[in-house]
Amino acid sequence: MEIDVFAAAHREDWKRLEVLVRRRRRLTGPEVDELVDLYQRVSTQLSAVRSAGADPALVGRLSGLVARARAAVVGAHDPAWKDLVRFFTRTFPAVAYRLRWWWIGASAGTVGFAAAIAWWLATDPSALAAVGTPEEIRAYVEHDFANYYVEHPGASFAARVWTNNAWAAAQALTLGVFLCLPTVYVLALNGANLGAAAGVMFASGKGDVFLGLILPHGLLELTAVFVAAGVGLKLGWTIIDPGGRPRGRALAEEVRAAMAVALGLVLVLFVSGLIEGLVTGWVHVTWLRIGIGVVAEALFLAYVFTLGRKAHREGESGDVEGAPASAPTAA
Template structure:
C-alpha cells in the first residue's frame, strides 16, 4: 500500500492524468497486495496476470505524459513486482553448478579439442627444439642472458624461486599470473595474431631457460621442478590459446548457414564457458606449484602427482566430454526466462 500511496502522493500532473491515476488506484492496490502473497488460488493467479498486464499498459501511458521520475520509478517498481510474481522468481540451486562441471564444461572442452590439442602438440615440438638448440649453443644464450645472471639462475635462482614466498601467497601469485595469460589468449583470440605472440613469447622463455639448464648439466633439476605443475599449467594455457584461436577462426570461416556475427557470438560464448573452467584448472596447477613442486618429496612422487592430475584432466575433457557429446547434450542453459505476458 505504501507504494500506491507514494504514486498518488507524488502525482503532479494535469487533471486528466490525475483522474487516470485515481480511477486505477484500486487496481494498483490490488496488484500490490497480490504480489506480496506467497500462495495464490487459481482465481487469484488469473487476476494477478490480468492486473499485471493492465499495470504495464498504465505505465506506458503515464510515461508518455508525466515527467516525474519518482512517479515513474514507483509505478515501474510495481510492474516489476507484478512481473516477478507472474513469472515466479528462481531460487538458488546447486543443480546448474553441478551441470556446468559435469556436462557443460567437459562438452565445450571436447568440442574445441582439435584446436587445443594441436596447439599443445605444436608447442611441445617447438619448445623441445628450442631447448635442444639453446643447450647446444651456449653462445646464443649469452646474447639474451649475461653470464653472471645465467650462473646465478642455474645454481640458485631456479630452485629457490619456488620457495621464496609462503606457499599460499605463491599459489595465489602464480594463479593470477597464469590466469592473466590465459585471459589474454581468450580475449585477443578474435584477432588471432596476439594469441600467437603470447604463445611465442612464453615458448621462447621456456626454451631459453630449459636450454640454459640442460646445457649447464642441470636438465634433471629443470624437469623435476617444471613437470609437477607444468603438465596442467601449460595445458591450461594451450587450451586458452586453442579456444581463443577457435573464436578468431569463426569470423574467418563461419561455416554454412551462419553469418560471421552469429558464428563469432557462438564461439565467444563457448569460450567464456571454458574460461570459467580454466579458473579452477589454474587454481589446481597453482596449488601444485606452491606445495608439490618445492616439497622435497622424491622426484618420482612429485612428477607422478602432476602426471596423474594431468591425466585426470584429459579424461575429464575427452572421455566425459565425448560422452556428453554422444548423448547430444547442449551447453545451453536448461532453463530460459519464461515469456512474459503483455497487454
C-alpha cells in the same frame, strides 16, 4: 493526474493482484489468465504514476507488486548456485571438449617447438653460449631456477603466479580474434621460454631438477594456457571461415562460448597457482610433488572428456541460453 482519484479507481485491481500473487501456486486456469491480465494492466498503471512524478510511496508499492507479479507470471529464476553448478558441470567442460582439437593442436605445436629449442641448446655449445656467459648459466642452473619457487612466501607467490598466468591465458584467448596471429605469437614466446630453460638445465646435467620442478604445476598450468590459446585460435579462424553461418553471428556465438572458457580457466589457473606456490618449491619428495601435478592434470582431462563430452553430445554449446539468432539491422 489527480493521484487520489487514480488510486481510488484502480485500488481493487491492486488488491486482487496481491491476492493472486500470494496464491500463485494454487491458481485455477481462469485465475492464471486473470493474473496475466492484471499484471499487464497494473504495469501500465505504474508507468502512468511514474510519469506523473507524484507520490513516491505509491510508486514504490506498485513497483514491488509488479515485480512479484512478474515473477509469478514468468516463473522465478533458478537460484544462483544452480547456475554455478550448471556452468561447471556442463557449460565450461562442454566448450572445452567441443574445441579440444584446437587446444590439443596448440599443445602439440608449442611443446614440439619448446623441445626443438631445448635439444638445440643442449647439443650445440655455440647456441648455449649465446644464451649467457658461463657464470650466468652456472648461477641459473645451481641457484636461480630452483630458488625462484621459494624466494617468496607460498601464499603471496601463488597469488602472483595466478595473476601472471591468468594474464597470459587472457592474451592467448582474446588476441586470437585478430586472425590467430597474436595467439600464435604468445604460444611461440611461451614455447621459446620453456625450451630455453629446459635446454640450459639439460645441457648442464640438471634435467632431473628441471622436470622435478616444472611438472608439478606446469602440466595443469600449460594445459590451461593451451586451452585458452585453442579457443583464441578458433575465434580467429571463425572470422576467416565462419562455416556456413553469417560471419557476425558465428563470431558472436564463439565469443560467448569463449567467455565461458575464460571464466572456467580462472579456477583451473587458481589450482595450478596453488600447486606452484605451495607444492613445487616446498614439497621435497620429488615423486610426491610430481604425483600431485599428474593427479591434477588427470582430473582436469577426465573432467573435460567425461562431463564435457556428455554435455556436448546432449547439445550444450556454451552459448547464452536464449541468445537471438540474429540482430536487428538498420534498413
